[in-house]
Amino acid sequence: xxxxxxxxxxxxRWASYxxxxxxxxxxxxxxxxxxxxxxxxxxxxxxxxxxxxGPRDFTPYTRLRAVMGLWAGVERIVGNPTLKxxxxxxxxxxxxxxxxxxxxxHVLRHHLGLDLDLARQDGVWRQRHVALARERRVGVLxxxxxxxxxxxxxxxxxxxxxxxxxxxxxxxxxxxxxxEAGLAEVLDGAEILVTLLxxxxxxxxxxxxxxxxxxPAGAVIVNPGRxxxxxxxxxxxxxxxxxxxHATLDVFRTEPLPPDHPFxxxxxxxxxxxxxxxxxxDTASRVIAENLRRLAAGEPLLHLVDRQRGY
Amino acid sequence: xxxxxxxxxxxxRWASYxxxxxxxxxxxxxxxxxxxxxxxxxxxxxxxxxxxxGPRDFTPYTRLRAVMGLWAGVERIVGNPTLKxxxxxxxxxxxxxxxxxxxxxHVLRHHLGLDLDLARQDGVWRQRHVALARERRVGVLxxxxxxxxxxxxxxxxxxxxxxxxxxxxxxxxxxxxxxEAGLAEVLDGAEILVTLLxxxxxxxxxxxxxxxxxxPAGAVIVNPGRxxxxxxxxxxxxxxxxxxxHATLDVFRTEPLPPDHPFxxxxxxxxxxxxxxxxxxDTASRVIAENLRRLAAGEPLLHLVDRQRGY
Numbered sequence: 001x002x003x004x005x006x007x008x009x010x011x012x013r014w015a016s017y018x019x020x021x022x023x024x025x026x027x028x029x030x031x032x033x034x035x036x037x038x039x040x041x042x043x044x045x046x047x048x049x050x051x052x053x054g055p056r057d058f059t060p061y062t063r064l065r066a067v068m069g070l071w072a073g074v075e076r077i078v079g080n081p082t083l084k085x086x087x088x089x090x091x092x093x094x095x096x097x098x099x100x101x102x103x104x105x106h107v108l109r110h111h112l113g114l115d116l117d118l119a120r121q122d123g124v125w126r127q128r129h130v131a132l133a134r135e136r137r138v139g140v141l142x143x144x145x146x147x148x149x150x151x152x153x154x155x156x157x158x159x160x161x162x163x164x165x166x167x168x169x170x171x172x173x174x175x176x177x178x179x180e181a182g183l184a185e186v187l188d189g190a191e192i193l194v195t196l197l198x199x200x201x202x203x204x205x206x207x208x209x210x211x212x213x214x215x216p217a218g219a220v221i222v223n224p225g226r227x228x229x230x231x232x233x234x235x236x237x238x239x240x241x242x243x244x245x246h247a248t249l250d251v252f253r254t255e256p257l258p259p260d261h262p263f264x265x266x267x268x269x270x271x272x273x274x275x276x277x278x279x280x281x282d283t284a285s286r287v288i289a290e291n292l293r294r295l296a297a298g299e300p301l302l303h304l305v306d307r308q309r310g311y
Numbered sequence: 312x313x314x315x316x317x318x319x320x321x322x323x324r325w326a327s328y329x330x331x332x333x334x335x336x337x338x339x340x341x342x343x344x345x346x347x348x349x350x351x352x353x354x355x356x357x358x359x360x361x362x363x364x365g366p367r368d369f370t371p372y373t374r375l376r377a378v379m380g381l382w383a384g385v386e387r388i389v390g391n392p393t394l395k396x397x398x399x400x401x402x403x404x405x406x407x408x409x410x411x412x413x414x415x416x417h418v419l420r421h422h423l424g425l426d427l428d429l430a431r432q433d434g435v436w437r438q439r440h441v442a443l444a445r446e447r448r449v450g451v452l453x454x455x456x457x458x459x460x461x462x463x464x465x466x467x468x469x470x471x472x473x474x475x476x477x478x479x480x481x482x483x484x485x486x487x488x489x490x491e492a493g494l495a496e497v498l499d500g501a502e503i504l505v506t507l508l509x510x511x512x513x514x515x516x517x518x519x520x521x522x523x524x525x526x527p528a529g530a531v532i533v534n535p536g537r538x539x540x541x542x543x544x545x546x547x548x549x550x551x552x553x554x555x556x557h558a559t560l561d562v563f564r565t566e567p568l569p570p571d572h573p574f575x576x577x578x579x580x581x582x583x584x585x586x587x588x589x590x591x592x593d594t595a596s597r598v599i600a601e602n603l604r605r606l607a608a609g610e611p612l613l614h615l616v617d618r619q620r621g622y
Contacts, residue, residue, distance in 0.1 A: 097443050097469055104468065105419035112416045117583045118429065123575045125567030125584045132408050156467060157415065158408055256436030264434045272428045273436045 003032040003296055004063075006044045009070055010053035011036070020281040021048075024289035032292055046295065048288055051076035058082040066295055068288055070279055072146065073226060074305050075199040087305040088291055092284045096149045098277030099196070102224055103150035104157065106248050107192050110220045111136050111159075115246075133158035139190030141183075141206075142197035142225060143169050143176065144311075146277075150194060162186045166202070187214040192222065199226035200310030209234035212244065220246045224276035227252035232263075239268040250276040314343040314607055315374075317355045320381055321364035322347070331592040332359075335600035343603055357606065359599055362387035369393040377606055379599055381590055383457065384537060385616050386510040398616040399602055403595045407460045409588030410507070413535055414461035415468065417559050418503050421531045422447050422470075426557075444469035450501030452494075452517075453508035453536060454480050454487065455622075457588075461505060473497045477513070498525040503533065510537035511621030520545035523555065531557045535587035538563035543574075550579040561587040 007014055007021070014036040025032050038044045041060035047067045058064060059082050069077065069089045077087065109115065112130060120126060136159055140151040143165040155161045155173040162175045164186040169176045177186050187193070193215060197203045207221075207230040215221075221244065223230060232253065238244040248270040249263060255274055263269045291301050305311060318325055318332070325347040336343050349355045352371035358378045369375060370393050380388065380400045388398065420426065423441060431437060447470055451462040454476040466472045466484040473486045475497040480487045488497050498504070504526060508514045518532075518541040526532075532555065534541060543564065549555040559581040560574060566585055574580045602612050616622060 094443060097445065098441065101419060101444050101468065102423065102441075104415070105423045105425060108412060108416035108419060109425060112413060114416060114420060114425070115429065118426065118581060121575055121580075121582060123570035123572075127584045127586055129589070130409065130413075130586055132405060133412050134408065153468060157412065157464060259434035261434075264432055269432075270429060271432060273438045275438055275441055278440070 001031070001296075003030065003045050003292060004038075004043050005032050005034050005046045005048060005292065006038045007034060007036045007048045008054040009036075009048060009050045013050065013053070013070070016281045017048075017285060020285040021288065024282075024285035025292065027286070028289040028293045030289055030292045030296060032296075046292060049077065056080070056082075058084070066291070066301065068291055069305075070284060070288075072279070073199060074311060075226070075228075078305060078307060078310050086301055087307070088301050088303045089305050089311070090279055090284055090287060091145045091303045092279050092287060094280040094283040095277045096145050099146045099224060100149045100153045102250070102276035103194055103196075103222065104153050106222045107138060107154060107159070107194065108157075110192055110222070110246060110248070134160060136160065137162065137189045137191050139164065139186040139193045140174075141186070141193065141195045141229075143171065143174075144196070144198070146225075147194075147196035150196060162189060183211070184214060187211055188216070190215055190219060192220045195221065195223045195229050196225040197229055198311035199228045202310070204228050205231045207231060207235070209237065212238045215244065217243055218245045220244070220248070222248045224250040227255070236262060236266065239266060244268070246270070248272065250274055312342070312607075314341065314356050314603055315349075315354050316343045316345045316357045316359060316603065317349045318345060318347045318359045319365040320347075320359060320361045324361065324364070324381070327592045328359075328596060331596040332599065335593075335596035336603065338597070339600040339604045341600055341603045341607060357603060360388065367391070367393075369395070377602070377612065379602055380616075381595060381599075383590070384510060385622060386537070386539075389616060389618060389621050397612055398618070399612050399614045400616050400622070401590050401595055401598060402456050402614045403590050403598060405591040405594040406588045407456050410457045410535060411460045411464050413561070413587035414505055414507075414533060415464050417533045418449060418465060418470070418505065419468075421503055421533070421557060421559070445471060447471065448473065448500045448502050450475065450497040450504045451485075452497070452504065452506045452540075454482065454485075455507070455509070457536075458505075458507035461507060473500060494522070495525060498522055500527070501530060502527055503531045506532065506534045506540050507536040508540055509622035510539045513621070515539050516542045518542060518546070520548065523549045526555065528554055529556045531555070531559070533559045535561040538566070547573060547577065550577060555579070557581070559583070561585055 042062050044061050045065045049067050050070045064085050066085050067087045072090050074089045138159045138161050140147050140163045143163045151161050151163045151174050164177050164183050168178045246268050250272045263271050353373050355372050356376045360378050361381045375396050377396050378398045383401050385400045449470045449472050451458050451474045454474045462472050462474045462485050475488045475494050479489045557579050561583045574582050
């Protein structure tokens, strides 16, 4: 039976997903009718969803069986009371690779002091001692697909990596901690802290003034996770006082980050415009197609969101 | 019998090597007398050597049995006609780690376009597509201890890596080439080129105008190997014409790089002051102690330089 799928990602995304999604469906042997608008919401069985473009009210979709998000983060839909069907989020292998590259690149940038080198093109030969990765303690908050990939790559390069997650994990090459006491331990030792947690009520403002104060003096934060993980004012205060040496931020409470936001002009902040990693049509389409195949076959869906937990 | 060892690395290096070297000798069970000057050259059996501080004329050292270099490069001693005894060079595991970190850091910097991000802190939110490492072809010239470690780490991060060496090599995860035809192949495909060859008569000016022209338009060079591998004028011309997008250089024909050298002020050149990696007293002392143990025991020395080959 033909699955009726509504692609609710907006016209630009439809243009880039239309072909790869059709190809992935053919590859997976899924019989589906794909459209970017639904004249009759009562026919739609699956919505491929992004926040902003996707519906806010799911009530009219009376035959809806699943919503499949194209984003890794689901904080803008997970609490929607009109959504009564299973929700999946995107775990895209290409997005994981891109995130690993962004994190390793920025951690090495701070580890090696690249900003200093770039600023010193003035004809003065100033040699300096550079520490080795094995002498550098890196903390990674969040050990989902993205955090795990980044933490593992850093450990392979020799960094001394501690990871923290909500529930206990055991990952080769990493020192894994969990719970409030574990968080304190990871913060206490993190010369470079990478935040890759989902945004949930539990992680909202997780890095507040008290927790930022635990980081060693001169620590650096790299946040490609979610803007809301950090209390912006507490971060600015910790940077202004010199307790933190730098923050490299890819995600913000409001995006695009407003032009007058103090992060833009702060000498100790690097803003990147939410480019750490992106969902890619070719690989993401395969994930969607596999979940549509599973839905049609009555098999359990991949990357199902736990609505209670929030991700 | 006590080995008579002259540490000819200069007073600063003596200060940092004295203790770790004594500890390494004790650990290795080597009976040696260590001094930083020799009243009687005829007593000296081994010289621990760096260019600049070490002797230029080895003739007075009539009992000399070996010279053990503290540097990875030996181009300033290998052709010395007064040196008649075996010469070893430094292969320091910590130096290999540091080099791997510098190379991966700068390759990721160019791959991710970090310079652009750092320059764009002006309040304008400009998202851009960033390629994945697996879409990026990196060439590594030189597959000795340093080149191998850097190339392997880049391949582990997903980069498509081609390596080139004088003699054929077969290394897991890398596409290995050798000889003149192999060099052309690697250059043709290298969006980012890393040069980690030793300086020998064969590699002097290896990257001349003709070979630089083989690189794809917009290619980037990262040279932490030896300054003399590249023809400076040809490099500047290729940067000025826009054929090459950038060169990140850590080593130079004259060091310190003179303040008026055009590399300093060139917008497409990043100068780092020979800090990519350094020999570390603790790990290098263990290499020296092991070679002294081998010398005393009549065993073959590690990291012996082939005087004909030049490294």
